[in-house]
Structure formats: structure tokens, C-alpha cells
Amino acid sequence: MDRQVIVDVMVTVHNAGFKHKHLKDRHPLIQDGNVRLISFEKATQEPCDRSAAIVVGGLEPYAEELECDELYTFGGVSCWGELHPLEVLDNPHALAELGPKSDSIEHRLEKAYTVIERYLEKYEPEKWAARQAEPG
Numbered sequence: 001m002d003r004q005v006i007v008d009v010m011v012t013v014h015n016a017g018f019k020h021k022h023l024k025d026r027h028p029l030i031q032d033g034n035v036r037l038i039s040f041e042k043a044t045q046e047p048c049d050r051s052a053a054i055v056v057g058g059l060e061p062y063a064e065e066l067e068c069d070e071l072y073t074f075g076g077v078s079c080w081g082e083l084h085p086l087e088v089l090d091n092p093h094a095l096a097e098l099g100p101k102s103d104s105i106e107h108r109l110e111k112a113y114t115v116i117e118r119y120l121e122k123y124e125p126e127k128w129a130a131r132q133a134e135p136g
């Protein structure tokens with residue numbers, strides 16, 4: 001999935017004065033290079049207050065710097081000082097592998113779990129609650 005294309009679509013939506021409010025990786029549909037963003041039932045009409053440009057692969061801004069929660073979230077999962085694709089949410093071991101090798105794998109894994117849990121709690125509360133309910 002070409003992230004730049006999807007980011008462009010999201011920026012277009014924000015520039016038009018809307019927030020999607022229900023963004024998941026499965027919602028941008030891509031066919032023949034065209035992106036169609038679906039699931040607007042929770043969208044709201046509100047201006048985007050972002051103060052910085054969105055650059056894929058660029059330096060990660062602080063959330064307060066970007067001043068747009070939705071686009072900030074969409075950038076990825078922040079860990080080890082960089083952004084990682086949202087797929088790491090389902091793979092804490094892969095995220096732990098990306099950490100500094102000077103740190104023990106146990107410690108990196110612990111941090112990966114913490115980062116993922118905080119991310120889900122804040123941005124995907126339904127998924128977070130479902131995971132909390134899982135045994136073990």
C-alpha cells in the first residue's frame with residue numbers, strides 16, 4: 001500500500017474541512033492506482049488546524065507541533081524515535097526487533113507492548129477493550 005497516496009487523500013479530506021474520525025487501514029480502497037476512502041459515517045465537518053506539512057518518511061513532528069490529531073495518528077506508530085507502519089500493532093515482536101540492539105530483547109519487547117497498548121487505548125478504544133478482555 002503506497003502510504004503517500006493515502007496520506008494525500010486524507011490531506012485532501014482535511015483541506016476540504018472534514019475529519020474522517022473512523023480511519024482504519026482497511027478503509028482506503030485502492031484499485032488501479034486510484035484511492036477511494038470509505039466509511040464516512042462518523043465524519044465531522046471541522047476545519048483542520050494543522051500547522052505543519054505532512055511528509056512521508058520525513059522527520060516525525062511532535063503532536064503539538066502538527067496540531068491535527070487525525071493526521072498525526074495516521075502517520076504510524078511512534079516508537080524508538082521513528083514512525084512504524086500500523087501493521088506493528090499486531091506484531092509486538094517485529095516492533096521490538098526494530099529497537100536498539102544495545103537494549104535487551106526483553107526490554108525492547110516490554111516497551112513494544114506498552115507503546116502498542118497506549119496507541120490502541122487512545123486511538124482504537126474498541127480494539128483495545130477487546131484485547132483487555134482476552135484471557136491471559
Ligand SMILES: [Zn+2]
Nearest residue numbers: 014048049068
Ligand atoms: Zn487535520
